[in-house]
Amino acid sequence: MKHRERILTALNHEAPDRCPLQVSFTPEFAERLRADLQVKGQRDHNPHGGGNTYELERALGEDMLLVSVGWANSYYQQSGTYTDEWGITWKPIEYKTPYGVGHYTEPTGHPLSDDKEINKYKGPDPHRQELYNDAEHVIRDFKDEYWIVGVTVTTIFECAWALRGYERLLSDFILNPDFADQILEIPYNYHLTAAKKLVEMGVDMIWIGDDVGTQSRMLISPKHWVHYLKPRMANFIAELKAINPQVKVAYHSDGFIYPIIPELIEIGLDVLNPIQPASMDPARLKKEFGHKLCFWGSIDEQHTLPFGTPEDVRAEVHTRLKTIGENGGLIIGPTHHVQLDTPLENFWAMVNTVTQTKYADL
Amino acid sequence: MNATLNELFEGVVNGQNEIVQQKVHEALRSGVDPVVILNEGMVPAMAEVGRRFEEGEFFVPEMLVAARAMQCGLGLLKPHLQEGEVKSRGKVAIGTVKGDLHDIGKNLVAMMLEGSGFEIQDLGNDVPPEKFVEAARSGANIIAISALLSTTMINMKDVIEALDRADLPNTVKVIVGGAPLTEGYAKSIGADGYAPDASQAVSITKTLLA
Numbered sequence: 001m002k003h004r005e006r007i008l009t010a011l012n013h014e015a016p017d018r019c020p021l022q023v024s025f026t027p028e029f030a031e032r033l034r035a036d037l038q039v040k041g042q043r044d045h046n047p048h049g050g051g052n053t054y055e056l057e058r059a060l061g062e063d064m065l066l067v068s069v070g071w072a073n074s075y076y077q078q079s080g081t082y083t084d085e086w087g088i089t090w091k092p093i094e095y096k097t098p099y100g101v102g103h104y105t106e107p108t109g110h111p112l113s114d115d116k117e118i119n120k121y122k123g124p125d126p127h128r129q130e131l132y133n134d135a136e137h138v139i140r141d142f143k144d145e146y147w148i149v150g151v152t153v154t155t156i157f158e159c160a161w162a163l164r165g166y167e168r169l170l171s172d173f174i175l176n177p178d179f180a181d182q183i184l185e186i187p188y189n190y191h192l193t194a195a196k197k198l199v200e201m202g203v204d205m206i207w208i209g210d211d212v213g214t215q216s217r218m219l220i221s222p223k224h225w226v227h228y229l230k231p232r233m234a235n236f237i238a239e240l241k242a243i244n245p246q247v248k249v250a251y252h253s254d255g256f257i258y259p260i261i262p263e264l265i266e267i268g269l270d271v272l273n274p275i276q277p278a279s280m281d282p283a284r285l286k287k288e289f290g291h292k293l294c295f296w297g298s299i300d301e302q303h304t305l306p307f308g309t310p311e312d313v314r315a316e317v318h319t320r321l322k323t324i325g326e327n328g329g330l331i332i333g334p335t336h337h338v339q340l341d342t343p344l345e346n347f348w349a350m351v352n353t354v355t356q357t358k359y360a361d362l
Numbered sequence: 363m364n365a366t367l368n369e370l371f372e373g374v375v376n377g378q379n380e381i382v383q384q385k386v387h388e389a390l391r392s393g394v395d396p397v398v399i400l401n402e403g404m405v406p407a408m409a410e411v412g413r414r415f416e417e418g419e420f421f422v423p424e425m426l427v428a429a430r431a432m433q434c435g436l437g438l439l440k441p442h443l444q445e446g447e448v449k450s451r452g453k454v455a456i457g458t459v460k461g462d463l464h465d466i467g468k469n470l471v472a473m474m475l476e477g478s479g480f481e482i483q484d485l486g487n488d489v490p491p492e493k494f495v496e497a498a499r500s501g502a503n504i505i506a507i508s509a510l511l512s513t514t515m516i517n518m519k520d521v522i523e524a525l526d527r528a529d530l531p532n533t534v535k536v537i538v539g540g541a542p543l544t545e546g547y548a549k550s551i552g553a554d555g556y557a558p559d560a561s562q563a564v565s566i567t568k569t570l571l572a
Contacts, residue, residue, distance in 0.1 A: 091463065093461060093462070093463050093488060094461060095461035095462075095511065095513040095514050095517075096461070096517070097513055097516075102513060104511075106463045106464075108463065166466055167426055167466060167469065170422055170423040170426055171423060171426050171427050171430065173423045174377060174423050174424065174427050175377070175427055214422075214541065215541040215542075215558070216558060216559075217418065217421070217559075218421060219421065219422050220421050220422065220423055221420075221421045221423075221424075224421070224423065255541075278542075301512070302512050302541070302542040303512075303542070306512050306513075307512075339511075339512070339513050340513070341512060341513050341516075
């Protein structure tokens with residue numbers, strides 16, 4: 001089966017030959033993997049600039065290729081402290097693992113922390129042609145074989161909080177609703193313009209999302225999500241499907257977002273990502289929503305991949321294939337970029353179990 | 363509870379700064395003992411915020427604005443409280459672990475503890491083990507450590523080991539929390555307590571210092 005056919009079958013709620021796979025990495029894990037596979041990487045791509053290269057993804061047998069336009073590309077943009085084109089300041093922060101030192105970049109400076117700045121603020125221009133060069137190449141070179149995903153994650157809320165400050169925007173939701181709306185409009189308009197352009201160019205799916213879940217509950221109330229984010233997400237999806245009714249839309253939020261899943265289905269969502277198993281039971285989601293919704297992710301990145309054994313990883317993959325992946329409807333993969341704390345044996349246990357397990361043999 | 367304190371309570375719970383300011387002034391003017399204003403109007407309000415959070419009525423934004431209103435009220439009240447008049451329940455030094463900049467969970471725990479009568483020393487984020495040891499040496503009864511990432515959570519053990527090695531003059535207890543943590547993990551690294559959220563961090567701290 002061709003990679004794109006495999007994804008199309010799964011998204012059609014049917015079982016392909018094997019479950020489709022998508023994996024992304026942090027830069028340091030990608031380095032380790034590149035050495036292990038002796039794959040020479042060209043320059044990194046997205047999402048989040050994590051360390052993926054198309055060479056690496058194709059070498060692993062992944063079924064979809066991602067190309068990103070938007071604020072998420074500000075992750076890992078430079079070394080040291082830097083300010084991105086949105087005026088957001090980023091700081092690198094290191095962590096140690098048994099396999100070496102990794103780093104993340106985190107937004108620490110927020111251009112709209114002062115209320116007065118909003119009137120002067122001018123965000124970047126989403127119409128610049130150079131933003132879409134990668135998309136043009138990946139569609140031209142790989143669409144025949146792979147499922148191509150246009151990434152505009154951190155679509156509204158996440159980019160908005162980076163502009164305003166996390167606690168500030170969360171407080172604005174209660175104390176300053178009009179101001180919150182004004183800020184949310186900035187990334188919403190930018191990412192909608194980018195996503196529409198990507199759909200016009202021919203991507204198969206758009207990946208949107210904002211982290212609104214914590215480990216065991218929602219970060220904001222479902223009521224606030226419905227008020228501030230649902231109408232924007234609804235329009236976002238509707239505008240994309242008006243351009244191409246066949247285009248699929250995936251939505252990302254870490255953590256527990258169970259209460260808003262019916263809302264997401266109502267506004268036309270096709271695929272939910274990343275299904276953190278410690279936060280939401282994948283089997284339950286399949287049972288309740290599997291007839292209307294497909295899933296992407298579901299392999300635990302908080303415990304199993306970094307701290308489990310290869311046998312634990314294999315068992316988790318099998319469990320997912322038989323539950324949330326039963327009869328298709330799943331693109332399997334880790335729930336976050338694979339980090340440097342993951343042993344290679346565990347990584348290969350995941351990839352090989354996915355690529356070598358046929359649906360027919362389950 | 364008199365009407366003013368009742369309105370103060372509601373003001374804190376609903377995160378209404380102006381009402382809180384107005385009611386603290388009103389209560390002081392009418393001669394209510396500042397300790398009573400604190401212990402009957404404000405501290406129970408933060409307990410109510412914790413209860414609503416645990417029951418799923420409140421989420422992070424509601425907690426943030428309530429804590430801000432509490433701090434605003436405390437600021438007005440403090441000049442009227444005599445030294446030693448309000449007994450601290452204990453001193454908590456809190457920070458995110460080395461390598462972790464994610465601090466909203468840590469901030470919420472600090473706000474809830476402060477609202478419950480604990481003295482807070484906020485060590486900030488990306489805190490090296492030595493800083494936690496220094497805080498313990500200067501009198502913290504509880505060291506509270508937070509981590510969002512599985513890659514940084516493992517550094518909590520270094521803090522606990524550093525505290526064990528430090529030969530401290532006083533007993534210090536360690537509580538830990540953050541998304542990837544579990545009760546089992548907390549036990550395995552030798553923490554005295556684990557809380558899955560800010561509200562339960564208050565109960566575990568109270569228990570440990572009882």
